[in-house]
Amino acid sequence: MSLLAAAQGGDEDAFARLVAGHRHELHVYCYRMLGSVEDAKDAVQETILAAWRGLAGFQQRASLRSWLYRIATNCCLRMSDKRPKRIVSWDHGPSRKPGDDLGTPVTEPIWLQPWPDDVSTIDPECADPATSYGRKESVGLAYVAALQRLPANQRAVLILREVLAFSAAEVAEQLGTSTQSVNSAMQRAKANLAQPVSVDEPRVDGLDAGQREAMDAFVSAFERADVPALVRLLAEDVRFTMPPLPAWFDGVADVTGFFAQRVFATPWRVTRVGFNGRPAMACYQGIEGEFRLGTLTIPHFRDGRVVWIASFLDPLLLARLGLPPRL
Structure with missing residues (x-):
């Protein structure tokens, strides 16, 4: 019996092994979408739970990876509607002078968070081939900050198409829309994307x-x-x-x-x-x-x-x- 068939038959261990190779790249994707390590972790947990509950209905019209990204994208879009957008300091207010009061710490979950390269501090199951894949992709702070300025739907299209190299047809399937709508959203995202600080971002x-x-x-x-x-x-x-x-x-x-x-x-x-x-x-x-x-x-x-x-x-x-x- 294949791993997928076993998982669809209710084998939880088979399911865990089936999705293990995708956990890290999903985590990185959700971080790009949400700008928060904690929110990304919540999104991945919700994605994996939804995948387990819906696996029996997975008919392999798309790859398992593409199907998981569809679930993760929908999860991130829902979270984006419910949680504050992550920002950097100059989006919050004007700059100050060296002798000024520094202000009261803003403890609401609004700040863009850094992403630790040592992913083992987040998810011990990340020691797999997807780890090297995720590390090669752009997670630069300035780039992720710029992404947060885009509407969530444009953000998803841009990441799925430009960073993760899904086809327009695949992204349309993931978002439940048309290829034409995906291409239009991609054009708008590129036009709207402006990095808050122009930086060199070597790894x-x-x-x-x-x-x-x-x-x-x-x-x-x-x-x-x-x-x-x-x-x-x-x-x-x-x-x-x-x-x-x-x-x-x-x-x-x-x-x-x-x-x-x-x-x-x-x-x-x-x-x-x-x-x-x-x-x-x-x-x-x-x-x-x-x-x-x-x-x-x-x-x-x-x-x-x-x-x-x-x-x-x-x-x-x-x-x-x-x-x-x-x-």
Whole structure:
């Protein structure tokens, strides 16, 4: 008996093995759609449960993978209707000056979340061929942020067609619409897609010598609290964000002013990590004789200079991402 036939006959172990190879790529897809690690995990769980309940009616007119994506897409579209859209700081309010009040943390689930490259911290069943597939696909923070600005239906079409390479006919089947409607939505999505910050997005395993040198210099300047060195590394239009605090800073003068006045008031140490397929920094703040996890920071580069410093301060988020609480 085939694995599919056994699963359709009610064999739960056969079903688990049948979908195991698709879990990770579905998780990455749902993250792109929803901009949240937790929401993506919920969407995958709902997708797998719906697939189990509906497997007896699966008639193989499409591939199992395409059928699972149809379920996942419908799930993400429902969740998009019910949950707040994930945003970045400049979508929330205007920038501030270095000496301004930083505001009260916004704890509602509105902030775009980072995606950990170490997927084992999320789903232990991800050690399969789909893992390498998912890691090669674009999950850059700037790209995912831009996706969240699109209407959910356009977002789904763009990801399914352009990132996952489904045909227009397959996407039409997944969305229960026509090929013409899919092509029209694709055109609108491309016209509406605008990245909030223009960045170079090489993967961790694809950095060239210049990019590695720039990252090394940024980490070194940060750990030394070397503001002049930091200034040399930043683009004139650099932005610094730090959700859940609503404050963010725009331009090299305000960003370095904030670092000098507030960030570098205490010492820091850095551990290199990988998030959203890019080099990132787990930053530990010196407090009472020990270094405690303070932020996850993902620098974004353009032409060798830092154009966006995306820092995440929420301690609950940092704990869920599996980062050690102390250095």
